[in-house]
Amino acid sequence: xxxxxxxxxxSLEPSRRRRDGVHYTPRVxxxxxxxxxxxxxxxLIASGAQFVVCDPTCGAGVFLIAAADALVAGGRSPRSAxxxxxxxxxxxxxxxxxxxxxxxxxxxNGLLGALPFALVVGDALNDPWPEDGRLDxxxxxxPFGGQLAGATIRDQxxxxxxxxxxxxxxxxxxxxGVLLVRALDAVRVGGSVVFVQPLSVLGARDGSTVRDLVGNxxxxxxxxxxxxxxxxxxxxxxxLRKPQHHEASSPxxxxxxxxxxxxxxxxxxxxxxxxxxxxxMAECTAGFRQEFYEVxxxxxxxxxxxxxxxTLPRLVTVGLIDPATLLxxxxxxxxxxxxxxxxLVDISKLSKPFLLRRRPKVLVATQTRVIEAVADHDGSLWPxxxxxxxxxxxxxxxxxxxxxxxxxxxxxxxxAARLAAGTARSPGAIRLSASQLAHLPLPSDRDRWVEGARxxxxxxxxxxxxxxxxxYGLEPDVAQAVLSWWIPRxxxxxxxxx
Ligand SMILES: C[S@@+](CC[C@H](N)C(=O)[O-])C[C@H]1O[C@@H](n2cnc3c(N)ncnc32)[C@H](O)[C@@H]1O
Numbered sequence: 001x002x003x004x005x006x007x008x009x010x011s012l013e014p015s016r017r018r019r020d021g022v023h024y025t026p027r028v029x030x031x032x033x034x035x036x037x038x039x040x041x042x043x044l045i046a047s048g049a050q051f052v053v054c055d056p057t058c059g060a061g062v063f064l065i066a067a068a069d070a071l072v073a074g075g076r077s078p079r080s081a082x083x084x085x086x087x088x089x090x091x092x093x094x095x096x097x098x099x100x101x102x103x104x105x106x107x108x109n110g111l112l113g114a115l116p117f118a119l120v121v122g123d124a125l126n127d128p129w130p131e132d133g134r135l136d137x138x139x140x141x142x143p144f145g146g147q148l149a150g151a152t153i154r155d156q157x158x159x160x161x162x163x164x165x166x167x168x169x170x171x172x173x174x175x176x177g178v179l180l181v182r183a184l185d186a187v188r189v190g191g192s193v194v195f196v197q198p199l200s201v202l203g204a205r206d207g208s209t210v211r212d213l214v215g216n217x218x219x220x221x222x223x224x225x226x227x228x229x230x231x232x233x234x235x236x237x238x239x240l241r242k243p244q245h246h247e248a249s250s251p252x253x254x255x256x257x258x259x260x261x262x263x264x265x266x267x268x269x270x271x272x273x274x275x276x277x278x279x280x281m282a283e284c285t286a287g288f289r290q291e292f293y294e295v296x297x298x299x300x301x302x303x304x305x306x307x308x309x310x311t312l313p314r315l316v317t318v319g320l321i322d323p324a325t326l327l328x329x330x331x332x333x334x335x336x337x338x339x340x341x342x343x344l345v346d347i348s349k350l351s352k353p354f355l356l357r358r359r360p361k362v363l364v365a366t367q368t369r370v371i372e373a374v375a376d377h378d379g380s381l382w383p384x385x386x387x388x389x390x391x392x393x394x395x396x397x398x399x400x401x402x403x404x405x406x407x408x409x410x411x412x413x414x415x416a417a418r419l420a421a422g423t424a425r426s427p428g429a430i431r432l433s434a435s436q437l438a439h440l441p442l443p444s445d446r447d448r449w450v451e452g453a454r455x456x457x458x459x460x461x462x463x464x465x466x467x468x469x470x471x472y473g474l475e476p477d478v479a480q481a482v483l484s485w486w487i488p489r490x491x492x493x494x495x496x497x498x
Contacts, residue, residue: 005060021143203423
């Protein structure tokens with residue numbers, strides 16, 4: 001089937017597409033987001049009274065067409081549906097495509113003669129929006145424009161416009177976030193905004209201004225099941241409704257926090273854990289990036305000299321850690337572009353001894369689907385940055401196995417997934433820092449915890465998961481939800497699905 005929007009997008013020079021963030025939205029996604037934006041407006045739509053929907057960066061108009069269909073489905077005549085739509089874009093040629101698409105839609109819906117389109121060329125950062133301040137719905141996919149480097153850095157006019165919108169210099173705030181704030185300004189009290197954003201808006205420091213400014217309008221967060229755009233950026237869409245007294249709020253006042261709503265959207269079960277924190281038994285540390293490069297240049301391939309193999313520490317990358325299973329020697333490891341079968345660290349090449357690395361400890365991977373941790377009873381493993389080391393405060397050797405069991409426990413992964421939902425590199429992954437991990441609540445039932453640790457050592461992973469979930473003393477339905485979430489993502493998931 002022909003797709004004029006897609007054809008127009010691919011006809012643009014890649015540099016132009018990058019500069020203006022031109023990544024048109026698939027129709028099914030536009031349908032879903034329009035449906036979300038129309039929640040609570042059904043009566044107004046059916047009444048036939050004035051109702052205005054705007055996409056201020058509409059491109060070829062996919063959201064406008066989706067809205068037209070949803071308005072007709074909601075009880076409007078095709079002509080009345082068209083009268084509700086307002087589109088704006090900085091690119092007049094894109095608006096020509098949108099006009100052609102709407103004309104086609106009108107003809108398919110039996111409309112002849114002059115058509116009530118309202119499509120204007122405009123700069124959403126600096127120009128007034130159609131029906132500014134009185135819109136019922138803003139829905140769309142604004143241009144993403146990271147400010148760290150490259151083609152999307154704002155020019156002078158955009159810097160001024162963004163600062164006016166935020167009421168402060170926009171700094172590193174992504175242009176899509178600036179436009180999210182602007183959209184909330186453009187709707188009436190009770191009006192809705194659903195705007196696609198980079199997933200990083202949920203947790204990254206650069207998204208904090210946006211989270212503060214729209215905080216008390218946030219109702220939910222939509223997260224797609226799959227990667228949507230060629231740009232390879234993971235996305236989400238906050239669903240906002242403008243409250244009576246809309247004002248900038250601090251994240252502390254925002255309830256529930258963005259990551260909690262993201263966790264709900266991703267199907268992570270609700271969970272409150274109250275046990276003693278991991279920091280009561282161990283210290284959590286991770287090396288710095290600089291260490292990664294120094295260690296990378298000291299890595300050698302093992303396997304040729306048995307003495308070297310037993311004296312030098314084995315390097316453990318994130319990829320060599322599975323839940324309670326060390327894959328060193330059975331899977332290759334990539335370190336700074338090179339591949340090793342049995343990576344060892346030649347410590348004589350290091351500028352300092354990094355003594356902590358040689359102690360008994362537990363190693364924890366990051367950016368995984370569940371927490372993955374392995375035991376290092378004799379201090380012979382070397383964590384490759386960003387692997388986290390959990391160093392017991394007590395020298396009792398049994399503590400290592402208890403710590404591995406606590407980290408393996410499904411409630412620990414659910415706790416971590418809720419804490420930082422949506423902030424990892426991919427939406428389904430867990431992103432934990434060493435300092436966050438130190439707050440992990442430990443199991444409260446010591447006997448079950450010990451029993452779970454024993455099952456884990458015997459390789460009974462599924463039984464251990466059940467026992468360790470019980471060790472947290474959860475209500476049966478909560479425990480069931482935790483296990484149902486955890487099991488398919490971990491011990492039954494084929495490797496490589498993260
Ligand atoms: C990510 S595309 C999305 C287009 C359309 N909303 C969709 O989802 O298919 C972003 C659009 O924003 C437009 N754009 C970029 N900067 C703009 C600005 N300052 N004001 C208005 N539109 C802009 C681009 O021309 C492009 O059509």
